[in-house]
Amino acid sequence: MIEIENLSKRYGDKVAVDDLSFTVAPGKVTGFLGPNGAGKSTTMRMVLGLDRPTAGRALVAGRPYAEHSRPLMKVGALLDAKGVNGARTAYHHLLALAAANGIPASRVHEVLDMTGLSSVARKRTKGFSLGMGQRLGIAAALLGKPEIVVLDEPVNGLDPEGVVWVRELMKQLAADGCTVLVSSHLMNEMAVTADHLVIIAKGRLLVDSAMSDFIVQHSRHSVLTRVADPEALREALDAEGIRSERLSDGRIEALEVGVEQVGKIAHARQIAVYEMAAQTASLEEAFMQLTSQQTEYRATLEVQR
Numbered sequence: 583m584i585e586i587e588n589l590s591k592r593y594g595d596k597v598a599v600d601d602l603s604f605t606v607a608p609g610k611v612t613g614f615l616g617p618n619g620a621g622k623s624t625t626m627r628m629v630l631g632l633d634r635p636t637a638g639r640a641l642v643a644g645r646p647y648a649e650h651s652r653p654l655m656k657v658g659a660l661l662d663a664k665g666v667n668g669a670r671t672a673y674h675h676l677l678a679l680a681a682a683n684g685i686p687a688s689r690v691h692e693v694l695d696m697t698g699l700s701s702v703a704r705k706r707t708k709g710f711s712l713g714m715g716q717r718l719g720i721a722a723a724l725l726g727k728p729e730i731v732v733l734d735e736p737v738n739g740l741d742p743e744g745v746v747w748v749r750e751l752m753k754q755l756a757a758d759g760c761t762v763l764v765s766s767h768l769m770n771e772m773a774v775t776a777d778h779l780v781i782i783a784k785g786r787l788l789v790d791s792a793m794s795d796f797i798v799q800h801s802r803h804s805v806l807t808r809v810a811d812p813e814a815l816r817e818a819l820d821a822e823g824i825r826s827e828r829l830s831d832g833r834i835e836a837l838e839v840g841v842e843q844v845g846k847i848a849h850a851r852q853i854a855v856y857e858m859a860a861q862t863a864s865l866e867e868a869f870m871q872l873t874s875q876q877t878e879y880r881a882t883l884e885v886q887r
């Protein structure tokens with residue numbers, strides 16, 4: 583378990599993490615989302631004892647990271663995949679890490695297999711692609727068979743096959759009882775990976791909920807119609823127990839329903855339909871809407887005419 587309690591981090595005047603509290607439970611993948619600069623990496627660094635909190639605390643398996651005598655066997659982490667000595671081979675990089683942490687060499691072969699790196703294990707890591715570097719970082723994170731795994735943007739640079747592999751790996755770790763915290767700024771990726779969702783923006787907590795609850799609340803299906811008699815259609819929908827809204831341009835938005843149903847209802851009441859379209863608000867849109875006021879770096883698109 584990871585417990586984050588009233589955690590704050592300031593860099594000079596800059597508040598990177600602001601009184602953040604949440605718990606990451608075992609047996610689940612917890613997605614940690616936020617726009618660029620939200621404070622995800624800073625939070626993860628504090629969880630891993632790499633940054634000192636200005637206030638509050640982060641506990642892993644009941645105590646601060648630094649107080650664990652063999653932390654690699656409690657917590658595995660992928661933070662910055664580039665922090666590897668490029669002159670070493672993948673095998674020697676992992677072997678050195680294993681030796682320093684009292685982990686048998688046989689485990690190095692296991693993690694190389696698990697991450698699909700066995701065939702390049704004897705190659706120097708400086709020639710590795712971004713995706714191979716990510717795999718090596720994940721191999722290092724898994725070396726100590728940790729009960730807690732913290733991954734910062736693990737699918738960054740991976741090809742589609744690699745993305746699916748990371749997704750399945752995280753699910754398997756959670757199924758084996760691990761606590762898995764994974765950061766991302768891609769809502770759709772998290773929707774198919776994570777069981778639980780924590781969203782932050784500007785260092786503050788915005789959402790802490792089961793992923794299924796978030797999906798139910800935010801993936802809104804509706805049908806937009808333009809009809810001859812909007813009020814008659816609303817009455818007809820209401821009679822069928824379907825909620826609807828009248829938009830300012832006179833169109834009707836029927837909520838949580840499909841086009842066929844709305845079409846049949848209009849037909850049964852002989853209401854002429856001029857226009858009808860299914861609408862789906864994606865989770866990505868919901869996430870962007872939630873965080874749009876909180877985003878530190880936002881591009882302004884100017885169209886030159």
Ligand SMILES: Nc1ncnc2c1ncn2[C@@H]1O[C@H](COP(=O)(O)OP(=O)(O)OP(=O)(O)O)[C@@H](O)[C@H]1O
Nearest residue numbers: 593596598616617618619620621622623624625767
């Ligand atoms: N060492 C530092 N010194 C000063 N400011 C920092 C430092 N590290 C992070 N920050 C600032 O803290 C804020 C949070 O940064 P952080 O990297 O934690 O965000 P993030 O959510 O991981 O973003 P991204 O998705 O872009 O990686 C940003 O405004 C960043 O500029």
